[in-house]
Amino acid sequence: MADNYYIEERPWGWFKILLETPQYKVKEILVKPNSRLSYQSHKRRSEHWLIVQGTATVVLNDVAWVKKAGDSIEVPVGAKHRIGNHTAEDVIFIEIQRGEYFGEDDIERYSDDYNRT
Numbered sequence: 001m002a003d004n005y006y007i008e009e010r011p012w013g014w015f016k017i018l019l020e021t022p023q024y025k026v027k028e029i030l031v032k033p034n035s036r037l038s039y040q041s042h043k044r045r046s047e048h049w050l051i052v053q054g055t056a057t058v059v060l061n062d063v064a065w066v067k068k069a070g071d072s073i074e075v076p077v078g079a080k081h082r083i084g085n086h087t088a089e090d091v092i093f094i095e096i097q098r099g100e101y102f103g104e105d106d107i108e109r110y111s112d113d114y115n116r117t
Contacts, residue, residue: 011114012037013090025102029083031056031091036084038112045099045106047075049083054091057084080110 006017012035019026031037031054039059049058050072058065058073059082067073075081077099085091109117 025097027095031085038109039082044101045097046077048096050094054089056091
């Protein structure tokens, strides 16, 4: 069976939309070695992350944690957050978004390694 998922490449890796409904959206996200997403927040959605591969550095409202496969973290609406990979192995996590809107334009960036602020 072929994968018919929407995949979007990003400078830090890629994301794949696994499921999208009016109530929630589920993504698989890969972060390449020595890469990280922007430090950002969302006004219209919360996120729940489950690390499924690798060791990630998660920053939530300026507090950093190291999370490994099997660990998860809740990102409330409006919280500043970022996930990074400071290892030589890919990090993969599942993101479950809940809220009223799931568009990629609901991102406020505070800092970004790729000048997208």
